[in-house]
Each structure stands twice: as structure tokens, then as C-alpha cells.
Amino acid sequence: MSSADSAQKPLLSREQLDTMSRDFNQNTRTTSRKRKFRRSRSAPRGEYMLNDDDLKTDDVPPPNPSTIPMFRDLNPHLRRVIMFLVLYLAIGTFCFYQVRDQISGHKTNGVLDSIYFCVVTMTTVGYGDLVPNSSASRLLACAFVFSGMVLVGHLLSRAADYLVEKQESLLVRAFHLRRSFGPTDVLKELHTNKLRYKCYVAFLVLVVLFLVGIVFLVVYEKMPVVDAFYCVCSTVTTLGYGDKSFSSKTGRLFAVFWILTSTICLAQFFLYVAELNAESKQRELVKWVLTRRITNNDLEAADLDEDGVVGAAEFILYKLKEMGKIDEKDISGIMDEFEQLDYDESGTLTNSDIVLAQTASQGQR
Numbered sequence: 599m600s601s602a603d604s605a606q607k608p609l610l611s612r613e614q615l616d617t618m619s620r621d622f623n624q625n626t627r628t629t630s631r632k633r634k635f636r637r638s639r640s641a642p643r644g645e646y647m648l649n650d651d652d653l654k655t656d657d658v659p660p661p662n663p664s665t666i667p668m669f670r671d672l673n674p675h676l677r678r679v680i681m682f683l684v685l686y687l688a689i690g691t692f693c694f695y696q697v698r699d700q701i702s703g704h705k706t707n708g709v710l711d712s713i714y715f716c717v718v719t720m721t722t723v724g725y726g727d728l729v730p731n732s733s734a735s736r737l738l739a740c741a742f743v744f745s746g747m748v749l750v751g752h753l754l755s756r757a758a759d760y761l762v763e764k765q766e767s768l769l770v771r772a773f774h775l776r777r778s779f780g781p782t783d784v785l786k787e788l789h790t791n792k793l794r795y796k797c798y799v800a801f802l803v804l805v806v807l808f809l810v811g812i813v814f815l816v817v818y819e820k821m822p823v824v825d826a827f828y829c830v831c832s833t834v835t836t837l838g839y840g841d842k843s844f845s846s847k848t849g850r851l852f853a854v855f856w857i858l859t860s861t862i863c864l865a866q867f868f869l870y871v872a873e874l875n876a877e878s879k880q881r882e883l884v885k886w887v888l889t890r891r892i893t894n895n896d897l898e899a900a901d902l903d904e905d906g907v908v909g910a911a912e913f914i915l916y917k918l919k920e921m922g923k924i925d926e927k928d929i930s931g932i933m934d935e936f937e938q939l940d941y942d943e944s945g946t947l948t949n950s951d952i953v954l955a956q957t958a959s960q961g962q963r
Contacts, residue, residue, distance in 0.1 A: 686749055690716035690742050700732035706847045714850040720746020721861045723833055726840030750862060793874040800867040807860040808834070814856070819849050834860045880922065887920045 694701065694712040704727050705711050715728045719742050730736045808830055815826035821842065829842035844853040900908045900916035908916075918924045939947055941954040 682749060686720070686746065687713060687716055690720070690746075693738055693742070694735075697730075697732070697735045697738060700730060700735040701728055702731045703728040704845055706845075706850060710847060710850055713854055714844070716742065716746075717854050717857055718838075719743050720750060721857055722747065722836045723838040723857060723861070724836075724840070725838050725843035727843045727845065750865075793870055793877055797867065797870045797874055800863060800870055804834075804860070804863050804867055807856065807863060811856055811860065814849070814852055815844075818852070819844065819846060830860075833857060834864050836861055884921045887917060 691709065691712040694715050695708055698705075698708050698712060701711075701715065711728060718725060718728070719739055722743065730739045811830040811833070812823065812826045815821045815829055816823060819826070821829065825842055831837075832839055832842070844850050896916070897908055900912050902912050902915065915924070915929065919926075936947070939951055939955045941951045941958075942948075944951075
């Protein structure tokens, strides 16, 4: 072979060139995907971005070493509930103890009766065995019944919700004894049927409280079983006719704790049932949205930028709006945040945009 023919012959064949071209394009696409947050040469590297640890943490108080360890480990909502409940009962007991001579009815002990009357008032049970009989005591009872309803409705329900959630994993394992359920399986099952298990737990706790109340009234208050069941039902539902109530010292001490837990548990059970009903309707709506046929009108409605083409993001947003997951206010709020972060107004977010936005927010503080 001559040198001229050797120079004209290509070093690689056509098939080899095509293979190298395809490999190069794949590597280029992979690299571009890995570096899509570093498109701008002026953008700093990711390690120079501001992290959450760099933000000011002066607003977070350090843990108090003098706090009781068991109380410090409680859920923050539950801890707040206990603090408000103790404060409410302390103030209520002090106030009603001061006007104990202006409250008529069957009395046992001044302090115990004050706590008992405070609990009966805040839960709106109102047996009628202790009744305010003066203007001052009646006004005081009016004030405490409204503040107690707010406390029960907005604070104690959080404690009940927290305690119910603590027992959900045990209930899942009990329902699946024949299957080996690991921690991941339990979390998945709870995520899928969370409200259903909450209803189960609340119902079981309510049944236990019913039985405990009936047994206590039969043993300590010497009531017949039917009267004890009647008293428990009238108490838990806050009906409180007053013909049957806790009249002994031991009974009123028991009632202070039992009335709080039983009335709250019943309210939570009805709340969970209502939420479960709403969730089932929501699931039916989602199933209908995902299974119905798409029409041309749907495509026109999904085309947000009106370019005649519906992208994946536009289609997802349209479906989420149909399911009731998001609305226009949610989308506009997200777009406002995107525009604030898009510092160079390029329509995309890069490291430089995030750094500049964080720096600007730090400078405004």
C-alpha cells in the first residue's frame, strides 16, 4: 500500500465513528444533567451556598437544664397543653375556693370541690350537684365555662391526638399478627390508613373509659349497673342531668381525671369519623379524576402558557387542581416565591440565584 493511499484512508470506520458519536452524546447529556445547577460560569459552587446552619439561631432558646427530664422529653404540644391545663385548674380552684360559701349543693372538701366544680364547668357537664347561688359566683362560672371550652377545643384535643398516635403502631401490629410487619411496613400502613387507625384507637380507649367509669360507680358510689351506665353516658356526652353524679370524696377525685379524658376522647372520636368520611370522599374524587377520559377541553384548560402544547408540569398541575389538592392561590404563591428566587430573571434557578436571594434576605434583617 502506498503512502498516498494510506493518507486518504480514514483512521476509523464509519460504524466506529457513529458509535463514538452516540457515546459522546450520552456522556454529554449525563454531564449536563449532573451539572444543570452549574450552567452559569459565574455561579459559585454548591459548597459556598448559605446553609440553614448559617442562619441566625438566636430565636431558639437553649434547653433549660433545670427542667424535669420526663417533662422535657414530652411532645411540645402536649407539654403546652399540660402547662395551660395546670394553670387553668390552679386559677379556677383558687377562685372557686374563695367563693365556696356562695356555691350551694352537696359538699365534701373545699379544695377538692373547687377542682371538681372547675372540671365540671370547663367540660360543660354541669351535673347540678354544685350550683353558684350569687351574682359573683355566677359571673365567675360564666367566665370559666367559656375559657374552659376554648381550652378543651384547641389545646386538650392536641393531647388526645398525640396519645392516640402513640398507640397506632401497636394497633397495626395487632391487626397483622400473622404477617411479619417491619418498621417500614408499619409506617406505610399508617400513612395509607392513618385516620382509620385513629378511629379504631379512639373507639377502643372510649370503650375502656366507659367500663372503668361503670365499674368505679358500681364499686365506690354503690350505684346499680343501669344507673352507673346512665351516669357514664350523661357525663361523657356532657348531658349532665344531675340526678346521678359523683358524691363522695373518692368519686370526685376520680371524676377530675375521668371526666376530662372521657369527654375529650368522645369528641376526638367524632372528629376522626368526620375526617375519615371527608378523606373517603376525597379518594373517590381522585379515583374519578385519574380514570375518566381526557377531552380536548381538558387539554385547552391544562395549557397554561397557551402555546398549544401541554407539558408534563402543566398536565400535573391541571390534574392536581381537579383533585382539589391545590388551587389558584397555591400556584400563585409558589410562582411568587420562584420569582423572588429567580434573581437574574432568566426563568430558571441556579446556585447564583439562591445565593443572591439568601444574601438579600440576610441584608434585610
